[in-house]
Amino acid sequence: MAVAxxxxxxxxxxxxxPAILVAVWEVLGQTGVVPQGILPAPxxxxxxxxxxxxxxxxxGFNPYLGTWAETVLFSTKRVFMGFLxxxxxxxxxxxxxxxxxxxxxxxxxxxxxxxxxxxxxxLPFSIAVFGIRxxxxxxxxxxxxxxxxxxxxTAGARDTPKNLIxxxxxxxxxxxxxxxxxxxxxxxxxxxxGMRLGLGIAWTAVIVAEIVAVKSGxxxxxxxxxxxxxxxxxxxxxxxxxxxxxxxxxxxxxAGHRVLHWKQFGAR
Amino acid sequence: MAAVxxxxxxxxxxxxxGAVEALAAIDMTLAEGEFACILGPSGCGKSTLLNxxxxxxxxxxxxxxxxxxxVSKPGPDRAVVFQEASLxxxxxxxxxxxxxxxxxxxxxxxxxxxxRRFLGLVGLAGFENHLPDQLSGGMKxxxxxxxxxxxxxxxxxxxxxxxxxxxxxxxxxxxxxLHVWDEARGTVLFITHDIDEAIFLADTVYVMTARPxxxxxxxxxxxxxxxxxxxxxxxxxxxxxxxxxxxIREEASKATRAFEEEERARK
Ligand SMILES: Nc1ncnc2c1ncn2[C@@H]1O[C@H](COP(=O)(O)OP(=O)(O)OP(=O)(O)O)[C@@H](O)[C@H]1O
Ligand SMILES: [Mg+2]
Numbered sequence: 218m219a220v221a222x223x224x225x226x227x228x229x230x231x232x233x234x235p236a237i238l239v240a241v242w243e244v245l246g247q248t249g250v251v252p253q254g255i256l257p258a259p260x261x262x263x264x265x266x267x268x269x270x271x272x273x274x275x276x277g278f279n280p281y282l283g284t285w286a287e288t289v290l291f292s293t294k295r296v297f298m299g300f301l302x303x304x305x306x307x308x309x310x311x312x313x314x315x316x317x318x319x320x321x322x323x324x325x326x327x328x329x330x331x332x333x334x335x336x337x338x339x340l341p342f343s344i345a346v347f348g349i350r351x352x353x354x355x356x357x358x359x360x361x362x363x364x365x366x367x368x369x370x371t372a373g374a375r376d377t378p379k380n381l382i383x384x385x386x387x388x389x390x391x392x393x394x395x396x397x398x399x400x401x402x403x404x405x406x407x408x409x410x411g412m413r414l415g416l417g418i419a420w421t422a423v424i425v426a427e428i429v430a431v432k433s434g435x436x437x438x439x440x441x442x443x444x445x446x447x448x449x450x451x452x453x454x455x456x457x458x459x460x461x462x463x464x465x466x467x468x469x470x471x472a473g474h475r476v477l478h479w480k481q482f483g484a485r
Numbered sequence: 486m487a488a489v490x491x492x493x494x495x496x497x498x499x500x501x502x503g504a505v506e507a508l509a510a511i512d513m514t515l516a517e518g519e520f521a522c523i524l525g526p527s528g529c530g531k532s533t534l535l536n537x538x539x540x541x542x543x544x545x546x547x548x549x550x551x552x553x554x555x556v557s558k559p560g561p562d563r564a565v566v567f568q569e570a571s572l573x574x575x576x577x578x579x580x581x582x583x584x585x586x587x588x589x590x591x592x593x594x595x596x597x598x599x600x601r602r603f604l605g606l607v608g609l610a611g612f613e614n615h616l617p618d619q620l621s622g623g624m625k626x627x628x629x630x631x632x633x634x635x636x637x638x639x640x641x642x643x644x645x646x647x648x649x650x651x652x653x654x655x656x657x658x659x660x661x662x663l664h665v666w667d668e669a670r671g672t673v674l675f676i677t678h679d680i681d682e683a684i685f686l687a688d689t690v691y692v693m694t695a696r697p698x699x700x701x702x703x704x705x706x707x708x709x710x711x712x713x714x715x716x717x718x719x720x721x722x723x724x725x726x727x728x729x730x731x732x733i734r735e736e737a738s739k740a741t742r743a744f745e746e747e748e749r750a751r752k
Pocket of ligand 1: 498499500505506507525526527528529530531532533534696
């Protein structure tokens with residue numbers, strides 16, 4: 218047995234490769250091997266980011282000064298609203314599909330046929346219906362997050378052990394109580410898996426929507442900065458998107474651990 | 486009035502692989518307060534019979550009545566103890582035990598008092614806040630029994646509740662069950678593979694035939710109660726065991742022969 222490979226790696230090991238990459242990138246930028254207009258050095262990106270985050274607004278010609286927080290907030294708000302809509306629709310629909318054959322027969326084919334259409338393909342439709350407004354972005358985000366949530370909820374509801382359902386019935390549970398007290402809690406681990414996948418898609422969707430369909434947020438700034446040749450802003454924006462996605466996923470996982478505390482026991 | 490009255494019950498499972506006749510024509514009457522055990526070869530329809538009485542499966546022919554009422558769906562008057570406990574893993578022991586009364590909207594103070602009493606009776610006082618996955622197999626089964634007791638059912642249905650336990654724990658659970666039954670009373674239908682278990686627990690032992698299941702014989706166990714482990718060495722116990730063992734062997738070999746014939750017919 219390779220004991221060393223199983224042992225926990227030192228915490229800093231994972232940072233080594235990124236650190237080397239950043240160092241190489243910095244050298245390439247400083248020496249001018251790669252033009253700053255294409256790949257600005259990390260130090261420049263950091264400085265830009267600092268100004269973007271903390272600069273005094275309206276000074277000079279830099280429209281980005283001090284707008285980082287509100288930009289992130291715009292995107293986060295859309296993600297939050299779209300994601301919440303996806304949960305509010307996806308979980309009950311998924312439970313019903315997983316529980317009731319009639320509902321499954323009626324609704325599942327529709328969902329399965331819409332699911333392969335990528336959210337990017339919905340863009341023109343979304344703009345045509347909602348115009349260049351927030352609602353369009355929220356629509357795309359909720360649509361993108363809806364499918365993994367509904368599909369995983371369905372799977373979780375469907376594999377409720379037969380004997381748990383029988384036990385609940387024998388103890389006098391009504392159909393409604395059965396859904397809320399047995400099928401739903403049994404599906405929760407799957408629902409969380411679906412929510413994590415959905416949240417990832419939500420961040421993809423918000424960027425796409427902001428590039429095309431609204432005039433604010435990280436996606437809008439990304440494309441706008443590219444147009445005016447501010448690659449330093451582009452890269453700072455990209456990293457911001459990654460961070461926002463990462464942090465929201467961690468928050469979701471932490472919430473999941475709280476709700477699913479019973480899952481940490483036992484072998485399943 | 487009989488506690489459980491089974492008349493000409495036949496059960497055929499339809500399926501893609503063809504129809505399976507699980508029960509042929511079962512007749513069986515349990516008196517109120519009777520502790521009945523069912524023995525029979527594997528696959529003879531024991532669980533099917535219990536599920537019909539529980540209301541989990543509907544029957545093809547015949548009638549199943551519990552205290553005169555035709556069985557139509559599951560309900561708290563017929564509590565079921567499952568082989569794998571089947572507790573809700575997301576609920577604590579306390580929440581599992583009080584689940585039924587909460588669903589039924591029974592008054593909270595009474596429920597709490599009963600929960601405390603029955604958890605004490607099955608020896609789980611102090612484990613109220615444990616999750617099922619933190620319990621041993623025997624402890625889970627005790628929770629399974631407590632959550633049935635609290636329903637105040639008229640009939641207890643138990644499908645090999647101790648089948649998955651080791652011999653030591655199983656013996657303890659059998660004694661515990663008799664102790665609990667002394668307190669709670671009620672009619673019990675208990676399925677098992679274990680002849681000793683059946684004789685130790687039961688007033689009457691029903692031996693079923695190989696599938697399709699019928700009742701082959703009804704044996705009255707006239708050993709005095711309360712029973713303790715000592716009863717295992719009683720000569721009457723051994724006589725009963727020899728008789729039942731002989732019957733089971735016959736049915737088991739019938740089952741094997743039937744299986745072989747089916748195989749041959751298929752080839
Ligand atoms: N839902 C079902 N669909 C089709 N056939 C079934 C179903 N449930 C049980 N059977 C069949 O009915 C017969 C009796 O099954 P049952 O589970 O009642 O047997 P059993 O006596 O409890 O066996 P064991 O001792 O192994 O638990 C078996 O042949 C089984 O394959
Ligand atoms: Mg069985």
